[in-house]
Amino acid sequence: VxxxxxxxxxxxxxxxxxxxxxxxxxxxxxxxxxxxxxxxxxxxxxxxxxxxxxxxxxxxxxxxxxxxxxxxxxxxxxxxxxxxxxxxxxxxxxxxxxxxxxxGQKPITFLRQVLALCVHPDLLNSPDFPEDAKRKAERILQACGGHSLGAYSVSSGIQLIREDVASYIERRDGGIPADPNNIYLSTGASDAILTVLKLLVAGEGPTRTGVLIPIPQYPLYSAALAELNAVQVDYYLDEERAWALDVAELRRALCQARDHCCPRALCIINPGNPTGQVQARECIEAVIRFAFEERLFLMADEVYQDNVYAEGSQFHSFKKVLTEMGPPYATQQELASFHSVSKGYMGECGFRGGYVEVVNLDAAVQQQMQKLLSVRLCPPVPGQVLLSMVVSPPAPSDPSFAQFQAERxxxxxxxxxxxxxxxxxxxxxxxxxxxxxxxxxxxxxxxxxxxxxxxxxxxxxxxxxxxxxxxxxxxxxxxxxxxxxxxxxxxxxxxxxxxxxxxxxxxxxxxxxxxxxxxxxxxxx
Amino acid sequence: VxxxxxxxxxxxxxxxxxxxxxxxxxxxxxxxxxxxxxxxxxxxxxxxxxxxxxxxxxxxxxxxxxxxxxxxxxxxxxxxxxxxxxxxxxxxxxxxxxxxxxxGQKPITFLRQVLALCVHPDLLNSPDFPEDAKRKAERILQACGGHSLGAYSVSSGIQLIREDVASYIERRDGGIPADPNNIYLSTGASDAILTVLKLLVAGEGPTRTGVLIPIPQYPLYSAALAELNAVQVDYYLDEERAWALDVAELRRALCQARDHCCPRALCIINPGNPTGQVQARECIEAVIRFAFEERLFLMADEVYQDNVYAEGSQFHSFKKVLTEMGPPYATQQELASFHSVSKGYMGECGFRGGYVEVVNLDAAVQQQMQKLLSVRLCPPVPGQVLLSMVVSPPAPSDPSFAQFQAERxxxxxxxxxxxxxxxxxxxxxxxxxxxxxxxxxxxxxxxxxxxxxxxxxxxxxxxxxxxxxxxxxxxxxxxxxxxxxxxxxxxxxxxxxxxxxxxxxxxxxxxxxxxxxxxxxxxxx
Missing domain, CATH: 3.90.1150.10 (Aspartate Aminotransferase, domain 1)
Known part of the structure; x- marks a missing residue:
């Protein structure tokens, strides 16, 4: 289809x-x-x-x-x-x-305090802001061109914040290393997803790139594939089993697609949008094995990683599972994982912040990605600042910790x-x-x-x-x-x-x- | 070429x-x-x-x-x-x-005050902010979903700010009407330029869309055309005459291009980047007549409209000249004009704010544009807020006027x-x-x-x-x-x-x- x-x-x-x-x-x-x-x-x-x-x-x-x-x-x-x-x-x-x-959800106070300080640094002298918010703001301003949010950042995002994101991923994934150079900040997750899809699109007629997406899907995927003239390959989630993802269904979709296109990527949305399921670890392992065997680039849309509610459900990142599976998956399987400041507990949609982490991406392709991003100059800096807060929130010893934690x-x-x-x-x-x-x-x-x-x-x-x-x-x-x-x-x-x-x-x-x-x-x- | x-x-x-x-x-x-x-x-x-x-x-x-x-x-x-x-x-x-x-250029105080108030509305109670900044911030927050910058705006941008932009264009152009429904806010001007080019690209081989761009050009254009697989058609500015634009050269470029592609758009950068020239009104008229005769969609990159220094030079918008030329130009010539918060006197590059005004665009195409923008959800709201300040700065009776004017x-x-x-x-x-x-x-x-x-x-x-x-x-x-x-x-x-x-x-x-x-x-x- x-x-x-x-x-x-x-x-x-x-x-x-x-x-x-x-x-x-x-x-x-x-x-x-x-x-x-x-x-x-x-x-x-x-x-x-x-x-x-x-x-x-x-x-x-x-x-x-x-x-x-x-x-x-x-x-x-x-x-x-x-x-x-x-x-x-x-x-x-x-x-x-x-x-x-x-x-009607209220913004998290700490995030907005730090951002206001960055926007209008005169406030650094105000007694109304907690010390840790001021420290955070000063640290970010130091990392900005001209010490101002009004300067362009480098195209991949402020280096300090990419490092913060890497630390966050390492904590999230139980210590598995993350390299800031593999992290690219973006204008919301949508922008990063479009960028990666754009790299993947090639060919004409029966060699045209096919991309497997879940049905039901978040329609960014179908829209992006239509815009890029790639082939949308539908795999169906199993509604009878709480929208479970079956490798047999992936295989069916892939085999049928190979008749008329060249499937090269597999998109997963976990936790699911619009379907709300949270994938079990075994399922993720099976998907990774399938992608590896069939030579599919994995795109893991993980923007709801903080939004897991059901008892017994837990978020497992594709990066973590892939790494723990060891070689050849850990060393060879290509993966892009997306996150955002729009969802989670913060819900800062209007600021358009997000990132993608690429894993096992070919070095020359990564240079091409860097080049492509540079044409757009940089992701919006306020969104980068909020992302920095989300990935490095107040620590228990910080004055803002109690309120932050309570609000979250x-x-x-x-x-x-x-x-x-x-x-x-x-x-x-x-x-x-x-x-x-x-x-x-x-x-x-x-x-x-x-x-x-x-x-x-x-x-x-x-x-x-x-x-x-x-x-x-x-x-x-x-x-x-x-x-x-x-x-x-x-x-x-x-x-x-x-x-x-x-x-x-x-x-x-x-x-x-x-x-x-x-x-x-x-x-x- | x-x-x-x-x-x-x-x-x-x-x-x-x-x-x-x-x-x-x-x-x-x-x-x-x-x-x-x-x-x-x-x-x-x-x-x-x-x-x-x-x-x-x-x-x-x-x-x-x-x-x-x-x-x-x-x-x-x-x-x-x-x-x-x-x-x-x-x-x-x-x-x-x-x-x-x-x-090292300092941000304009008023812009940052209003933005800080919007980011952290607790500050609306602070005595350290002028009343007009508070009024502006309250007006913008009223127009935001949930009265917060953290909500998505509509995809074309906050309606109130589109109205502010329309009023600005009307003042700039001596009262020529501007319709907020023809204005789309964007993630910097680059984003809007890419969107319009994306609409224009079609065809294969000799029917492939060609786009005329100046040489020297700002390389966003060549990059976007390469990415979209359109044909770049070079017209040369005349270095000997202070980088003047000659219609004869436009015609030469167009005629040669018609051998191998279908030229459909003409890009003008005025004031010029990288060349710094400011186009005379007669030149703009000649370009508009040329575009009309040759059926070319006009793209006017006018992001430096506030940056005119030379004595005797003055900025004339394509919209104004086109309208004043009367029918058929005023009623039929298609035009997209781009502006940004990154340049001018404010230089707020990091916030990625901008807009495009479309003129005489086919109604059905405009619906398609609206749809395409909706996939990206919305432009970053802080950039929209700054744009609002740029297009409706303090009035002489406002407490912030003197300082604003002096800084500017x-x-x-x-x-x-x-x-x-x-x-x-x-x-x-x-x-x-x-x-x-x-x-x-x-x-x-x-x-x-x-x-x-x-x-x-x-x-x-x-x-x-x-x-x-x-x-x-x-x-x-x-x-x-x-x-x-x-x-x-x-x-x-x-x-x-x-x-x-x-x-x-x-x-x-x-x-x-x-x-x-x-x-x-x-x-x-």
Whole structure:
């Protein structure tokens, strides 16, 4: 299966809709949003250099449901509410994206103190900041050009922070060494994932690079592969076994793909997005053996490594497992592991900080990567600073330790409670089934949709779960993303909902959603 | 001429050198930098999935001299100095990149005050911040998800800030309307330029998209075109007439290019980088007429719009000129104009803020652009905040106005003095000729190199001006970028040097450089 557009359910409508594509009632304004300022140009005058027909066809094929038409419609509804338009709800709840602070989570004080000191060093004289925050800030400013965040950093990121990241990885992985020279800071994890994919893409026709990605997936992967004109190779996670990853399924996907492309990389998302599973160590070992035997470059998306809730679940990094497996895996298997400041307990999405660690990468390729990064000059320095805090937080002897630890634990404990609650409420609802949310910050429940609803959706040119989610949004203000935006087995329907709304909102939200599903089911029965 | 690698002077060596390529003495460490941590993998073991031979060939062709081997060598020299190694100089001066704060320029106080307040809103209670800074910060926080910079913004940037940008453009352009919906905030200007180029790229073989870029150019353009597998079409600026842009030369370049590609876009850098010229209004009109007649999408890189120094020079935006030309130009000519917080008087490079305004873009293409941006989630929010300050600075009635204005003027006045000094000192040196630095922040002087030096460089497999610059760095600590990294007429040699070092360092630097050139000339005569 190639590109994001070929999965069942009309996903290609979702974002690539031209002016003549069918639209759900009420959503047309969203799709036409970019044109409001100049309606006179709604229709091309036939002179334009750049039109749908002449533009980059790979970009046309890109889809990204997490910010698709359902979100544009949610923005419109918010505006209508502000303008006093009557709706069956008083508030839009955006449970479509893993954006903790937008949902009311407070920033971790220590992180922001250090960043404020770095931004405005006059504050280093203020008595209102703890000594350890000042020490951290001074240490970072010393490492910046002109002692200012306003200078470019080197393209791979500030050396001191790359060293901090290396120390963090070593602690995380029980002492296995990490080399700062193999760590590249990035503009969020997405940027680093795109960079590594960009290196991997080559060939034409049957030699075109294929990349194995999980289904359901985080649609950055399908979008990036479409943009880069690489072949998306789907392997399915096993919903019946809590979204487990089977090597037999990997092998099936790989064998079929070899007919029409050259599979060269395998992407893993652990903990899973949107599926919330946490991989067992044995599973990771099996995946590594498979990648080694089949000569696949491993890409481990580990941005939810701090978000593990389920009892008995534990995060194991691919780097650690690979190293502990010894040669030839430890010495030869190529791996890129991604992390971010957007998730975890800190949720600092807006700052766009992240990193990639490369393992066993060919030295000449690594020079090429360095060169490619240099064209973008540098990742945003404030994001680098926050990353530095995340990987080297206050130590027990530091004045900020107690507060930092309390804030961190409160966030993680609440997330764990919300993960549990979500699973529980959904599983009490007839026609909804939700796997345990072992980690990350989403539930991906399966919903039964009556055949008449499926038929109605098809008449509207909509994926059935898109139809369900759009109706849900219009009637309840709850914004979730249809499963068709992530991929799912044909004939099954899901949605992704974050577990991030505050506890006092989450329970009513879950109940409202379950009730809407019941009503929707009755309506189309 | 296609790709960055085909210009004379061995430019392709500069960055794409494999382990066996020749290297200047002393620079080998720099080239091998990425491998230090794991020398055991210097040579691929033959099992790697990703090697120079199998990687993306477009990425291999990318070059970016501004951060090339000369800069890696400069970093090494700095480290050697710190370790006490004796050198003929005590300090490396990085005049290779337009990074004002790295050169000691202080941030504008008001910008940092507002950003610190946004980062750490507890400070809103502090008496140490002026009221207008607090008002600005509160206004921005209101517009952020969860009232926090840590939330994602919408992908096109915070709506309020897009409105601020639109007001700024309207003021700049004498009241010509700007629509916030046509403005997209970005991760520095580079990011936005890449996005627009990405939309434009299509076709294969003789229908492949060609993009006209000036020579000398800022190498982001050649790098992006190589990465996107588009055809670079060079048009030459006229050095004899202060780097003027001639439509006759545009026409020559276009006609020749039509033999082998489909030219669809024309890039203009005004004020010029690396060449420092400021385009006259008549010239801009002529370029717009040319683009319209030849059906070329216009890309106006206007990041130095605040950096105009020469008497009689004035910045005219392409948007303004195009609009004032009336129909059909005003209503049909497609344009993208780029700006940034990295340059100007603020020099906030590390924050990666910028924007693009699109004009007369096809509505459906604009939807596609919106979709493409959504995959990257959002530009870094701190950079958006700084952009907001830059486009809506304190008003005369605000408490911060006097200080803001004084700081801003001081920076711009010193830059103007440095531009003049640079031109003057270089033109006093035999064998160096420097056009007036009318704007931007670089000089791009032409240097005569003796035939024996050219021959010696060729023996070393180096571009002659790379050989000159590398020797300059090793002997004086002055880091500048060879003209071959920007493109130049065959047989001419240049270097790009920023005018950013502080005044007290700039004069000795210019004299040292001139003296080195004289010595180098004697040595090879």
């Amino acid at each position: 190639q590109g994001g557009g070929s999965r069942p359910g009309g996903g290609s409508w979702l974002l690539a809709a031209g002016p003549s594509a069918p639209r759900p009632s009420g959503a047309s304004g969203g799709a036409a949003r970019g044109t409001r300022g100049r309606p006179e140009r709604e229709v091309s005058d036939g002179r334009d250099v750049l039109t749908l027909d002449t533009m980059n066809p790979c970009v046309r094929r890109v889809e990204y449901a997490v910010r698709g038409p359902i979100v544009l419609r949610a923005l419109e509804l918010e505006q209508e509410l502000r303008q006093g338009v009557k709706k069956p709800f008083t508030e839009v709840i955006r449970a479509n994206i893993g954006d903790a602070q937008a949902m 634990q409160a966030v993680l404990a609440e997330l764990a409670a919300k993960a549990k609650l979500t699973e529980q409420v959904f599983n009490e609802a007839p026609g909804i089934r939700c796997n345990p949310v072992q980690g990350a910050m989403y539930s991906f429940p399966r919903v039964q949709l009556p055949p008449r609803a499926v038929q109605r959706a098809q008449e509207l040119g909509l994926a059935p779960d898109m139809f369900f989610c759009m109706r849900l949004l219009e009637e309840t203000g709850i914004c979730v993303v249809p499963g068709s935006g992530f991929g799912q087995r044909e004939g099954t329907y899901h949605f992704r909902m974050t577990i991030l709304p505050p506890m006092e909102k989450l329970r009513p939200l879950l109940e409202k959603l379950s009730q809407f599903h019941a009503k929707f089911t009755r309506e189309y029965s | 296609q790709g960055g690698g085909s210009r004379p002077g061995g430019g392709s060596w500069l960055l794409a050198a494999g382990p066996s390529a020749p290297r200047p003495s002393g620079a080998s460490g720099g080239a091998a930098r990425g491998t230090r941590g794991r020398p055991e993998r210097e040579v691929s073991d033959g099992r790697d999935v990703l090697t120079l031979d199998t990687m993306n060939p477009c990425v291999r062709r990318v070059e970016y001299a501004v951060r090339g081997p000369i800069v890696l060598r400069a970093l090494e020299l700095e480290q050697e100095l710190r370790q006490g190694v004796k050198k003929p100089f005590t300090e490396v001066i990085r005049a290779n990149i337009g990074d004002a704060q790295a050169m 003027q001081a920076v711009l006045a010193e830059l103007a003095a440095k531009a003049k000094l640079t031109e003057q000192v270089f033109n006093e040196a035999p064998g160096i000729r420097c056009n007036p630095v009318q704007g931007a922040m670089y000089s791009f002087p032409r240097v005569q190199l003796p035939p024996r030096a050219v021959q010696r460089a060729q023996e070393l497999g180096l571009a002659p001006d790379m050989f000159f610059c590398m020797r300059l760095l090793e002997e004086t600590g002055i880091c500048v970028v060879p003209g071959s990294g920007f493109g130049q007429r065959e047989g001419t040699y240049h270097f790009r040097m920023t005018i950013l070092p502080p005044m007290e360092k700039l004069r000795p630097l210019l004299e040292k450089l001139s003296q080195f050139h004289a010595k180098f000339t004697r040595e090879y005569s």
